[in-house]
Amino acid sequence: MNILTVIENKKNKQELSLEEIKYVVNGFVAGQIPDYQMSAFLMAVLLNGMSIEETINLTDVMIKSGDTLDLSFLNSKIVDKHSTGGVGDKTTLIVAPIVASLGVKVFKMSGRGLGHTGGTIDKLEAIKGFKTTIDKKDLLKQIENIGICIAAQTASLAPADKKIYALRDVTGTTNSIPLIASSIMSKKIAGGADYIVLDVKVGNGALMKNEQDARLLADYILKIGKHYNKKVVCLLTNMNEPLGNSVGNGLEVLESIDLLKNKGPKDLKEIVLALASQMVHYGLDISLDEAYIKCQESLENQKALQKFEELVKWQGGDISKIAVSDKVVSLKSPKTGFITDIDTLKIGLLAKELGAGRMKENEKIDYGVGLVLNKKVGDYVTEGEELVKIYMNEKDLPLQEVVSCFTIDTDKIDKRNLIIDILSN
Numbered sequence: 001m002n003i004l005t006v007i008e009n010k011k012n013k014q015e016l017s018l019e020e021i022k023y024v025v026n027g028f029v030a031g032q033i034p035d036y037q038m039s040a041f042l043m044a045v046l047l048n049g050m051s052i053e054e055t056i057n058l059t060d061v062m063i064k065s066g067d068t069l070d071l072s073f074l075n076s077k078i079v080d081k082h083s084t085g086g087v088g089d090k091t092t093l094i095v096a097p098i099v100a101s102l103g104v105k106v107f108k109m110s111g112r113g114l115g116h117t118g119g120t121i122d123k124l125e126a127i128k129g130f131k132t133t134i135d136k137k138d139l140l141k142q143i144e145n146i147g148i149c150i151a152a153q154t155a156s157l158a159p160a161d162k163k164i165y166a167l168r169d170v171t172g173t174t175n176s177i178p179l180i181a182s183s184i185m186s187k188k189i190a191g192g193a194d195y196i197v198l199d200v201k202v203g204n205g206a207l208m209k210n211e212q213d214a215r216l217l218a219d220y221i222l223k224i225g226k227h228y229n230k231k232v233v234c235l236l237t238n239m240n241e242p243l244g245n246s247v248g249n250g251l252e253v254l255e256s257i258d259l260l261k262n263k264g265p266k267d268l269k270e271i272v273l274a275l276a277s278q279m280v281h282y283g284l285d286i287s288l289d290e291a292y293i294k295c296q297e298s299l300e301n302q303k304a305l306q307k308f309e310e311l312v313k314w315q316g317g318d319i320s321k322i323a324v325s326d327k328v329v330s331l332k333s334p335k336t337g338f339i340t341d342i343d344t345l346k347i348g349l350l351a352k353e354l355g356a357g358r359m360k361e362n363e364k365i366d367y368g369v370g371l372v373l374n375k376k377v378g379d380y381v382t383e384g385e386e387l388v389k390i391y392m393n394e395k396d397l398p399l400q401e402v403v404s405c406f407t408i409d410t411d412k413i414d415k416r417n418l419i420i421d422i423l424s425n
């Protein structure tokens with residue numbers, strides 16, 4: 001077998017055998033297949049897809065590229081969540097502490113930014129000193145002691161995903177159903193989760209632009225879950241505008257802390273409570289309604305906030321030192337009317353251009369930059385009123401580009417439903 005034949009086979013829309021998938025993935029992890037050939041392979045998968053059987057095989061090879069975590073010694077159900085990625089999507093920073101504050105153990109293996117979407121690990125690293133690389137022994141100790149750990153992929157858990165994910169980020173190969181499904185599920189299964197809640201984002205700011213593709217992605221994820229005997233719930237949620245108001249790493253941490261103080265934006269709270277209650281429902285074996293009330297209480301009585309503070313301290317962070325640039329430009333609305341659309345993909349790309357995300361692998365990012373939207377879809381704005389604040393540092397943005405992300409019209413439109421559907425296996 002050789003890599004050129006496998007690339008050609010996928011280019012010609014052939015179904016790959018398990019042997020071929022093993023050859024590519026293991027060869028890439030071992031450093032025998034260079035980035036340029038792997039990039040060509042990933043692009044062929046993006047363009048021509050993979051069947052569910054190929055995707056299960058890909059997931060399996062990625063899981064077996066490293067260790068799997070056995071958390072059975074905790075004598076507790078292990079619940080996990082993941083998002084397929086969006087703009088301003090900071091839910092993990094709030095959901096994980098809510099769930100852990102209610103006594104359900106959470107081990108969350110998270111990623112960095114992918115394409116125009118942000119990543120939990122980059123956000124947490126905006127907190128000074130916060131360590132995201134934790135070895136297996138320490139993370140087990142942490143989960144046992146405080147019931148929560150959010151870490152980057154270790155070298156030992158699904159290393160194939162870690163390496164492929166970083167390459168996808170900079171080669172335009174992010175929005176592929178088999179690549180997303182295998183990436184997420186290999187991490188979740190290697191991380192030892194019994195029950196997985198997935199936030200499948202749909203819309204112009206998501207990797208899946210329309211509901212049909214999002215449903216297909218959910219179907220792949222649910223089938224992979226079933227293959228591994230894991231209970232999976234997928235929430236299809238709207239990503240036609242950023243979630244919450246803040247986009248950018250440090251800014252998103254601040255907004256998350258606001259919500260943990262039971263303040264933050266309503267849309268963010270709605271998704272957070274929907275995800276957290278699914279996890280608590282399973283983790284504590286109580287009804288979904290009871291779980292929802294408990295999650296709400298955890299925000300109200302600030303138990304979730306305390307859990308977040310405990311997490312930050314345990315992982316070496318200083319919560320009083322969150323990177324936020326002090327060079328701020330306020331952009332005003334050019335006219336009066338209702339916001340009828342926000343080009344969310346463009347907002348994500350502009351944040352990346354400011355330095356919040358990477359253009360090249362291993363590039364340093366700027367944790368302090370980003371945008372804070374003062375107006376969301378359905379809001380009324382008057383000419384000269386603030387539309388958005390831009391937090392910049394070394395890189396500038398063409399301001400007109402930011403204004404052009406907002407469509408302002410005379411007719412009011414209704415707010416869109418945030419939760420489109422809930423599917424499970």
Ligand code: URA
Nearest residue numbers: 084085179180183184
């Ligand atoms: N999150 C992941 O872990 N992988 C993807 O491909 C997309 C979102």
